[in-house]
Structures are given as C-alpha cells and as structure tokens.
Amino acid sequence: MNPRIGAGKTMSGKPVAKRLVFHIGGYDPITSHVTAQRRFVREIARFQRTWSVKAAVDGSHDTVDQIQWNVTTTGPDWLVETDYRLVRWHDVIEAFGRRSIGSRISVGILAFLDFVLAGTLWRYLLSNWRYALFFLYPLVTFGLLIAAAFLIGVFAFKITGSIPIAAGGGLFGFAAVLAGPWRWLHLGDLFDDWIFSREYIRCGNSEIEQRLDRLAAELVVAASNSAADEILVIGHSLGAVLAVDLLDRALKLDPALGRNKIPVTFLSVGSSILKIGLHPKAMRFRSTVERVAKSRAIFWGDYQALIDVLNFYKSRPMAEMGLSTENEATVRVVKLSRMLDDDIYQRIRFNFFRVHCQFVSGNDKRTSYDYFMLTCGPISAKSQTLAPDGAVSMIADDGGLIANAPLSESELPGNPGAAA
Structure with a gap:
C-alpha cells in the first residue's frame, strides 16, 4: 500500500x-x-x-x-x-435546426464552399488529415445520396423512356434521402455545425x-x-x-x-x-x-x-x-x-x-x-x-x-x- x-x-x-x-x-x-x-x-x-x-x-x-x-x-x-x-447554448443550436431543410442545405453548401475556397480545407489537411476527412464527410455523403437519387431518375427513364416519370423518380429519390439518410446520418446537424462556424467567424x-x-x-x-x-x-x-x-x-x-x-x-x-x-x-x-x-x-x-x-x-x-x-x-x-x-x-x-x-x-x-x-x-x-x-x-x-x-x-x- x-x-x-x-x-x-x-x-x-x-x-x-x-x-x-x-x-x-x-x-x-x-x-x-x-x-x-x-x-x-x-x-x-x-x-x-x-x-x-x-x-x-x-x-x-x-x-x-x-x-x-x-x-x-x-x-x-x-x-x-x-x-x-x-x-x-442548446437554444442557439436548436434555432439552427428549426430552419427549413432548403435553407439548411443551401446555406450549408455555402459554408462548405467558404471553408474550401478560403483555403481552410488545405490547412486542415496540413494540420491533421483525419479532421479534413471529417470536414468532407457530410458534404461527400450528401453528394453521393443526391447522385443516387439522380441515378434513380436515369434508371426510370431507361425503363420507361418517359421524362416525367424519370423526373418523378428522381424527386422520389431526393425525398427518400431527406426522409431517411438525411436524418439517420445527422447530416442536417452536421450542416448546421458548419453554418454556425462560418457565422461565428464572419459576423x-x-x-x-x-x-x-x-x-x-x-x-x-x-x-x-x-x-x-x-x-x-x-x-x-x-x-x-x-x-x-x-x-x-x-x-x-x-x-x-x-x-x-x-x-x-x-x-x-x-x-x-x-x-x-x-x-x-x-x-x-x-x-x-x-x-x-x-x-x-x-x-x-x-x-x-x-x-x-x-x-x-x-x-x-x-x-x-x-x-x-x-x-x-x-x-x-x-x-x-x-x-x-x-x-x-x-x-x-x-x-x-x-x-x-x-x-x-x-x-x-x-x-x-x-x-x-x-x-x-x-x-x-x-x-x-x-x-x-x-x-x-x-x-x-x-x-x-x-x-x-x-x-x-x-x-x-x-x-x-x-x-x-
């Protein structure tokens, strides 16, 4: 002892x-x-x-x-x-989450582009590449999901030859993304995180x-x-x-x-x-x-x-x-x-x-x-x-x-x- x-x-x-x-x-x-x-x-x-x-x-x-x-x-x-x-500060976080999905997606993409075009992503890579991957994760994942929705539309067009049906299939795929993976993978929350970060930096x-x-x-x-x-x-x-x-x-x-x-x-x-x-x-x-x-x-x-x-x-x-x-x-x-x-x-x-x-x-x-x-x-x-x-x-x-x-x-x- x-x-x-x-x-x-x-x-x-x-x-x-x-x-x-x-x-x-x-x-x-x-x-x-x-x-x-x-x-x-x-x-x-x-x-x-x-x-x-x-x-x-x-x-x-x-x-x-x-x-x-x-x-x-x-x-x-x-x-x-x-x-x-x-x-x-959960009230502040909740306020970002109450925004419309359209606003969160558009402003979120703007925030990602801000960090990329300003050279911040490159600085992340130089400092810690793992964090750079974390930064890219929500944007890349969302992009892949949108691409999958687009492919649903393409597949529907090849089968039916109908543009309206293809467009409907693509919209259905997009709606499925927002109803499922967008929520399951907490992509909205990750987008909000970067929106808040950009806002904190800028103003x-x-x-x-x-x-x-x-x-x-x-x-x-x-x-x-x-x-x-x-x-x-x-x-x-x-x-x-x-x-x-x-x-x-x-x-x-x-x-x-x-x-x-x-x-x-x-x-x-x-x-x-x-x-x-x-x-x-x-x-x-x-x-x-x-x-x-x-x-x-x-x-x-x-x-x-x-x-x-x-x-x-x-x-x-x-x-x-x-x-x-x-x-x-x-x-x-x-x-x-x-x-x-x-x-x-x-x-x-x-x-x-x-x-x-x-x-x-x-x-x-x-x-x-x-x-x-x-x-x-x-x-x-x-x-x-x-x-x-x-x-x-x-x-x-x-x-x-x-x-x-x-x-x-x-x-x-x-x-x-x-x-x-």
Whole structure:
C-alpha cells in the first residue's frame, strides 16, 4: 500500500477543497442540456468505482445561461465541494435546426464552399488529415445520396423512356434521402455545425456573445469573492472555442484575472479551436486566443487523442495558427483506449461521436486523463495536466491521497509545451 497522509508524512502542497467549474460543451443537437446533466450523474458512478471514491450530486438549479449543481466527492482523507456550471447554448443550436431543410442545405453548401475556397480545407489537411476527412464527410455523403437519387431518375427513364416519370423518380429519390439518410446520418446537424462556424467567424452570434458577456462578469466576480481554491473553465469540442471567448471577455473586465486570489485554469479537451482558427477570416478569434495565451496567470492545457477524428491530434494550436508560441498551451496526448475496458472500447471505437464524448465521460481505468478527477478531484487541474501520469501517482488504491505527491504547482516542472 502506498504511504498515506497521517502515516508520519506530510503532503506536498495543499489539496483542493472547493472548486468552481464552468463547462462549455460542443455543438451537439443530439445531447440536450438536460441529457448532459443525466450523463454527468451516470458517468460519475464509473469515476467512483475506478478511483475508489464517493460522490454525491445535488442542488440542481437552472438559469438562462447555465445549469448549476453541486458535487461532493470524498476519499479516506479528503473532501472536495465542486460548484459545477454547465453553460447553456442548446437554444442557439436548436434555432439552427428549426430552419427549413432548403435553407439548411443551401446555406450549408455555402459554408462548405467558404471553408474550401478560403483555403481552410488545405490547412486542415496540413494540420491533421483525419479532421479534413471529417470536414468532407457530410458534404461527400450528401453528394453521393443526391447522385443516387439522380441515378434513380436515369434508371426510370431507361425503363420507361418517359421524362416525367424519370423526373418523378428522381424527386422520389431526393425525398427518400431527406426522409431517411438525411436524418439517420445527422447530416442536417452536421450542416448546421458548419453554418454556425462560418457565422461565428464572419459576423459572430449575438445570442452567444450576450451570454458570454454575462458569464464573463460572473467569472470575474467569482475570481474575487469565491471561496474556491481553483476556477476551472473547460471546453469540449467547439465549446473550447467559446471557452476561449469567455476568458478573453473576462480578461477585458479584469486584466489581473487569476493573479490575485484564485488561480484560473483553462482546459480544452477534444478541441475544435483549429476548426475556427485556421480559417483566414478568423482574425478576431486568433487575436482572442493570443490574448488569453499571453495571460500568464491563466494556465492552458489542451488534451488530444488520435482515435478521435473530431479533434486535431498532435497539434500545437498556437503554432498552427501562426501565433507566438512563447506561452502556448501544454499539450497532452492521451489514449482513449486505455481509459476503457477492452469490450467497451471495441464496441464504441467506430462510433466517432461516442469516442469524442469519452473526453467528458467516466473511465473504467485510472489514466493520465480523467474528466471527473479534473473537475471534482482533490488535485488541481493544472497539477494533473503537468504531471506525466495525471493523478495516477497521487491517489492510492483506496482513493486516499499519497504522501509527498506533488500537489503544489510550484513543485511541478515548467510548461513542457507538447508532451506525449
């Protein structure tokens, strides 16, 4: 058994007892904010089994901008109270989904052409070809389905020699595409994702901006008055883009954010920051990223995984965007396969969306990345990100803290840049 606190040794550094978390999810029309809350409760049960700890979730409270709940996690010799806030923007996502199919198709194709003609697709290929394939997937799939509908019309013409019947067959095939594969393959949602991304780059989104302004003010007040030991802003997928935007707005309100009282940590997990940042017209966003990165009081950790085609694996975000790398993100490459039991991993490995969501799900095994240990554990998120094995060497088999584990940030090595 590893030595424990109280066994004649002292802990290096002070464990986190209170944490404030702002979580911003990605563009996900399938998982509503209510479903996301249920997933949190379900997945934290896996966290308890894996790390031999206890957790209780209660006190759910809805506001216009977020859903809040309290999480209490305990080990044999520690207790953490987490004020967890899930930022809501599902209303914005739903608004895109309510547009007519004709509008979604036409504007979606325009958005794809924008990214292609602007040279963004080429930049995706240079940065991460897997993400480029993900970009092409909805457009190519839709094109193949339309081609199939056209071939139905051609086939009908060859059989009947009637142009009206051929046209009817083609229209029937097109209607079948919209009634079936368009919905089954979530092509409409993928089109909406790119429509939103183009809009965000070109002109912003007023609803999102107003919400981020209010949350930024709340974040600044919390940084000055909260009893938390750590404020964690975590963005998953496209939510990482909005998280950067949130932190930039908070820094404009308080340039000393994170320096005075409560440390602020930013984690981008399975991030789509480069999805936006590599577009030539995203000058405003790149400036936003640069301002956040230059704020040395805010630690930025970026988690990436090879099997997740929805993130930019093994990339250095600042360098890829042509920005200064003097204070770049600490990149951690993790293996999702090591987080799960083999049978579960084999079952989900070709479900790209489920794999992508592992970044915000519970683990079956102790590894260097664990969403719930980062958001609800006794070790600061920064310390876990900088430690080679995350919290693994800091938590004993029975869930207790290991004596002399480097919990203090001052005892950890400096920013390693890109770390495997």
